[in-house]
Amino acid sequence: MGSPIKPPDEDWWDVPVNRRESIWLGLSVAWSMILFGWMSLWTRIGDQNPIGETYDVSTEEYQEKVESYREEAETLDGSIVPPSDDIYVAGIRFQWRGLPVVVETGKTYKFHISSYDVQHGFSIRPEDVLSQHTNLLALPGYEWVIEMEFDEPGTYHVICNEFCGVGHSSMHGVIEVRDEVNV
Amino acid sequence: MIFDLFDNDYDEDGFRTCNVTGMSIHRSVENPVKVFGLTAVVALVVGGFFAIGVALTRWEFVGLLGPEEFYRWLSLHAWNLLIFWMVFLEIAILYVGGPMVLGRRLPIPKIAKVGWGTMVTGALVINYAIWTTEAPNQAPLLTSYAPLPSSPYFYAGAIIFILGSVVAALPFFVSLWQEKSWGEGGSLPLVTFGAFVTSIIAVEALLGGLAVMVYAFLWRIEILESIDAAVYRQVFWIIGHGTQQINLVAMVTVWYFLTHIVGGAEVVSEKVSRTAFVLYIFFINLGAAHHLLSDPVVSVSWRIWNASYAFYGATLASLIHAFAIPAGIEAGRRRRGKGGGLFGWLTNAPWKNPVFSATIFSIILFGFVGGITGVVMGQVQLNMTWVRTLATVGHFHGTVALGTTIAFMGLVYFVIRTMFMREFRFGRLASLQPYLYAATMTAATLMLMYIGLLYGVPRRIHSVVRDIPGTDFSLSAAEPLMMIFGVFALLAIISGAAFVVVALASVLFGEKKVPGSDLVPDGGVDFESDEPVHKFDMRGTFVITLIFLGAFIVVYIANWYLLSQLWSIGP
Numbered sequence: 001m002g003s004p005i006k007p008p009d010e011d012w013w014d015v016p017v018n019r020r021e022s023i024w025l026g027l028s029v030a031w032s033m034i035l036f037g038w039m040s041l042w043t044r045i046g047d048q049n050p051i052g053e054t055y056d057v058s059t060e061e062y063q064e065k066v067e068s069y070r071e072e073a074e075t076l077d078g079s080i081v082p083p084s085d086d087i088y089v090a091g092i093r094f095q096w097r098g099l100p101v102v103v104e105t106g107k108t109y110k111f112h113i114s115s116y117d118v119q120h121g122f123s124i125r126p127e128d129v130l131s132q133h134t135n136l137l138a139l140p141g142y143e144w145v146i147e148m149e150f151d152e153p154g155t156y157h158v159i160c161n162e163f164c165g166v167g168h169s170s171m172h173g174v175i176e177v178r179d180e181v182n183v
Numbered sequence: 184m185i186f187d188l189f190d191n192d193y194d195e196d197g198f199r200t201c202n203v204t205g206m207s208i209h210r211s212v213e214n215p216v217k218v219f220g221l222t223a224v225v226a227l228v229v230g231g232f233f234a235i236g237v238a239l240t241r242w243e244f245v246g247l248l249g250p251e252e253f254y255r256w257l258s259l260h261a262w263n264l265l266i267f268w269m270v271f272l273e274i275a276i277l278y279v280g281g282p283m284v285l286g287r288r289l290p291i292p293k294i295a296k297v298g299w300g301t302m303v304t305g306a307l308v309i310n311y312a313i314w315t316t317e318a319p320n321q322a323p324l325l326t327s328y329a330p331l332p333s334s335p336y337f338y339a340g341a342i343i344f345i346l347g348s349v350v351a352a353l354p355f356f357v358s359l360w361q362e363k364s365w366g367e368g369g370s371l372p373l374v375t376f377g378a379f380v381t382s383i384i385a386v387e388a389l390l391g392g393l394a395v396m397v398y399a400f401l402w403r404i405e406i407l408e409s410i411d412a413a414v415y416r417q418v419f420w421i422i423g424h425g426t427q428q429i430n431l432v433a434m435v436t437v438w439y440f441l442t443h444i445v446g447g448a449e450v451v452s453e454k455v456s457r458t459a460f461v462l463y464i465f466f467i468n469l470g471a472a473h474h475l476l477s478d479p480v481v482s483v484s485w486r487i488w489n490a491s492y493a494f495y496g497a498t499l500a501s502l503i504h505a506f507a508i509p510a511g512i513e514a515g516r517r518r519r520g521k522g523g524g525l526f527g528w529l530t531n532a533p534w535k536n537p538v539f540s541a542t543i544f545s546i547i548l549f550g551f552v553g554g555i556t557g558v559v560m561g562q563v564q565l566n567m568t569w570v571r572t573l574a575t576v577g578h579f580h581g582t583v584a585l586g587t588t589i590a591f592m593g594l595v596y597f598v599i600r601t602m603f604m605r606e607f608r609f610g611r612l613a614s615l616q617p618y619l620y621a622a623t624m625t626a627a628t629l630m631l632m633y634i635g636l637l638y639g640v641p642r643r644i645h646s647v648v649r650d651i652p653g654t655d656f657s658l659s660a661a662e663p664l665m666m667i668f669g670v671f672a673l674l675a676i677i678s679g680a681a682f683v684v685v686a687l688a689s690v691l692f693g694e695k696k697v698p699g700s701d702l703v704p705d706g707g708v709d710f711e712s713d714e715p716v717h718k719f720d721m722r723g724t725f726v727i728t729l730i731f732l733g734a735f736i737v738v739y740i741a742n743w744y745l746l747s748q749l750w751s752i753g754p
Contacts, residue, residue: 002449002515002716003709004373004439005204005284012370012453018514018717020725021452021506027732028502032495035739039562040487048746049753050567051486054479108751113479118331119412121571125639130660132749133639134567137478139412140330144479149751157656161571161641163328165321166250169645170652 050136052146062114062143066090066097074183076102079176081183088112089173091120091138093165096158099173104181108149115140121162124175127155135161150177188603188690189214197288203601203702204444205709207286213602215295216275216283219351220598222303223271223591224686229310230263231679238676241573242669243649244662250645254322257643258313261325265583266426267306270348272591273381273433274298275598277355280378280436285366290357298351305344312336324643326423329399329415338400345392345422352382373450373457377436380460385429387468391421413480424471427579430587431501432463434545437590438508441542441597446532447519447704448511449716459503466496470557476566486563498558505550506728514719519706525723536702537607538600541593541617548621549586552628555735556581559742568746574635576642580628584675589621592682599686600702605693613685620678627675630668634661636745 009015017025043049057065069088073080079102087109089098097116103109113122115138125133136146150156160171193199197210236256239247248256282289289295312334316322323333359379362371371379395418402410439456442448450456472489475481492498516528523531533539556578560569569575596613599605607613634640638661641647648658648665704710 002451002511004377004443004450005206005375006372007367007369008373008450008453010369015452015454015715016717017452017455018510018719018721020721021455021510021717024506024725024728025455025503028499028506031502031732031735032499035498035558035562036487036491036494038743039491039564042564043483043487046564046747047751047753048564048567048749050477050563051483051753052479119328119416121641123571123639123641127656129748130638130658131636131745133572134749134752135477135569135571136567139416139479141411142413142479146752147754151750157654159641159647159651161644163254163321163324163326163331163643165331166254166318167652168643169250169647172651172654172656 048134050146052144055143055145056141057114057143059116059140062090063116065112070098076181076183079174081181082109086110086112089122089138090114090116091122091160091164091171092116093118094160094167094171096171096173099158100176102176102178102181103150105150105153105177105179108147110145111148113138113144113146114142118164119162120160120164120171122158123161124156124158126152127157137162153177153179187695189217191602191604201601203698203708206283208283209288211289211292212278212282212287215289215292215299216278216598217602218299219271219275219278220595221690222299223268223275224595224683226263226267226271226306227679228683230260230268231676231683233257233260233263234672234676238669238672240645242665242672243646244666244669246646246649253645254324255313255316258322258324259310262309262313265325266344269426269430269583269587269591271302272594273385273429274302274348274351276433276437276594277352277378277382280374280381280440281355282358284372284375285358285362287358287361289354290361291354294350295354298347298353301347301350302344303347305340305342305347308336308340308343312340326419327399329402329410330412332403335400335403338396338403341396342393342400345389345396349386349389352385355382373453374436374440376457377432377439377460380464381429381432381436383464384425384432384468388422388425388429391418391425395419395422413478416475416478420471420474421468424474425468427583428463428467428470430583431467432460434549434587434590435504437594438504438542438546439511441538441590441593442508442512443515444708445536445539445597445702445704446512446542447515447521447706447708447710448508449515449518451507451510451514451717451721455503456507459500459507462496462500466492467500469493470497470561473561473566476561476563477570490561490563490566501554505554505731506724508546509727510721510724513721513724514716515704515710517719518712518714518716519704519710521705522720525726528723533704535614537613537617538593538597538702540614541589541596544617544621545586545590545593548589548625549582550731551734552625553578553581553583553586555738556632558735559739565742565746567752568636568742568749571641571643572635573631573640573642577628577631577635580624580631584624585621585628589617592617592620595686599689599693600698603690603693604695604697605689606696607685608688608693609685612681613689616678616681616685619681620675623671623674623678626671627668630664630671634664634668638664
């Protein structure tokens with residue numbers, strides 16, 4: 001008789017369900033579908049999706065890519081100006097190779113994110129609006145290419161938010177976003 | 184005195200009848216429950232102690248520890264509370280839910296002892312490994328971030344602990360097998376069924392854990408040349424999050440158990456509640472994927488399928504329990520003539536009994552704080568603003584501290600009264616303690632969420648609010664909320680310590696007394712009435728769950744608004 005520590009009556013499957021519980025079940029199923037539907041829809045209509053191709057890459061290969069990118073690039077006020085719309089970033093304890101970089105508003109860049117050593121958290125926020133922040137992961141052995149387009153100029157700070165060793169908290173870099181980048 | 188702890192008044196076959204629950208309890212079950220329970224409390228003390236250094240360092244105004252010590256303390260805090268406190272108590276819950284509820288002896292009791300000994304060994308090795316971490320090894324925190332090396336003893340300890348947990352769970356499985364082979368047939372009691380579901384999810388998690396820790400150990404002792412960070416992460420989270428799903432299901436089982444015994448709750452629909460448990464078996468472990476949503480490697484469809492626990496199957500299960508458990512209290516109390524308006528059944532409940540208040544706080548706070556945020560941060564895109572920030576830490580203090588820990592505190596209080604048969608020492612403090620802990624930990628948890636979400640303050644980091652070494656930039660705007668967090672975190676630690684003081688003082692120095700009717704709901708645990716339980720009014724519960732759904736929707740919309748303010752990311 002309703003005790004959770006005694007075997008239920010034999011016909012427990014056939015006992016009717018209270019009307020309010022049935023309504024709640026309906027609401028729960030509906031809400032679950034909304035949660036699923038909105039998340040799926042956002043991958044098609046939304047502007048923020050952690051989605052991009054991943055490529056296997058050895059540390060040496062990625063180092064070569066980053067270094068040839070750096071050689072090709074010009075600099076502006078000490079920041080790298082990407083020669084094309086590709087931007088290469090690598091985490092290495094305890095700095096961001098490839099930063100600081102200067103980019104233009106309204107232009108879509110392909111960020112290539114990886115690591116030379118261990119896991120790092122590639123976390124970006126504009127200096128003045130800390131509630132806008134995003135957190136992506138840099139993994140050794142994998143090159144993640146993810147597009148980004150900034151609409152507001154300003155200084156964007158990158159910190160590491162995956163534990164990478166005792167010096168973890170000193171890992172900082174900058175993305176400078178300007179309306180125009182003239183070298 | 185120590186042996187006195189394990190000596191109740193058993194008949195010549197070793198059984199006694201509990202005058203609170205009416206269960207027929209054998210010595211061979213009761214004593215291991217006490218041993219695993221006490222071991223869990225020891226882990227709580229250790230993990231709680233290390234919380235002091237963690238909180239006082241993250242509260243950079245105090246800045247107690249240097250980075251090396253901080254990461255060491257954080258690791259010890261995590262392993263002792265998230266793993267040892269929980270898993271030791273969960274083995275006790277399996278023994279209660281299995282052989283004790285079924286009125287059986289504990290089968291293969293020697294295996295239970297071997298399991299306990301192995302688990303303790305594993306726990307000691309892990310604590311030792313973390314405490315003695317030296318470069319090039321790094322403190323593992325909870326996760327160990329391969330290819331960042333941890334001490335080889337750490338991986339070895341984890342393997343030992345996992346094996347010990349599987350061994351300790353074996354008597355539970357055997358007792359179910361015995362019940363099914365030799366019992367009277369029919370369905371298992373709901374609590375036993377819940378414990379069984381817990382154990383299935385546990386075995387999945389533990390096997391994943393064994394795989395990943397053996398992989399990492401072989402790499403660390405240089406038998407394997409390299410370790411793949413993505414593979415490590417994916418397999419690690421089978422246990423990393425899986426253990427937390429064990430906590431969830433064990434906690435829900437404890438909710439059904441304790442609300443029935445001290446609150447007079449009844450199961451309003453066996454069909455609905457059992458279906459919800461079955462949904463957990465199929466879907467809840469997909470939740471492990473939430474740790475990989477802002478990672479490279481996995482595909483879009485993999486993210487959506489897993490992030491949603493396959494169309495929110497596990498969320499649906501939790502929503503079902505969110506109604507079924509309070510409805511059980513409401514219907515059960517109305518049936519006993521303890522109704523009275525919309526919420527009279529709740530307001531006239533035994534709020535001074537810490538077993539009851541702890542259980543109710545756990546249900547409410549898990550739902551409103553831990554549950555909602557878990558689903559929200561588990562959405563593929565919203566995850567980018569939550570993951571690896573203090574908001575995540577807020578989420579799992581909502582689940583593990585406000586939910587599971589408070590429920591388990593209630594369970595320990597219950598064991599003290601009904602199995603150790605001790606009156607509470609510091610009785611008034613015992614009554615107050617769940618209130619103090621729930622209030623202070625809720626405040627600290629909410630602050631963590633705000634700090635993480637509104638200021639992007641990372642987790643797992645020594646200093647970032649006042650000072651990021653090497654740059655003028657810092658997240659100092661978060662400082663005012665951090666001050667509030669620091670104060671409430673300390674108060675929460677003190678309230679947790681109050682639990683330990685009451686629990687240990689009662690067990691060691693409490694008056695030995697067979698528990699009286701003060702623990703039992705009005706009309707007794709087995710209240711007979713002709714009216715079937717599903718016919719009683721559940722409108723109070725309906726209102727509460729509608730408020731809950733409203734809060735869920737508001738939090739959901741607010742989070743999507745925040746996300747939509749970001750620059751464009753992804754295709």
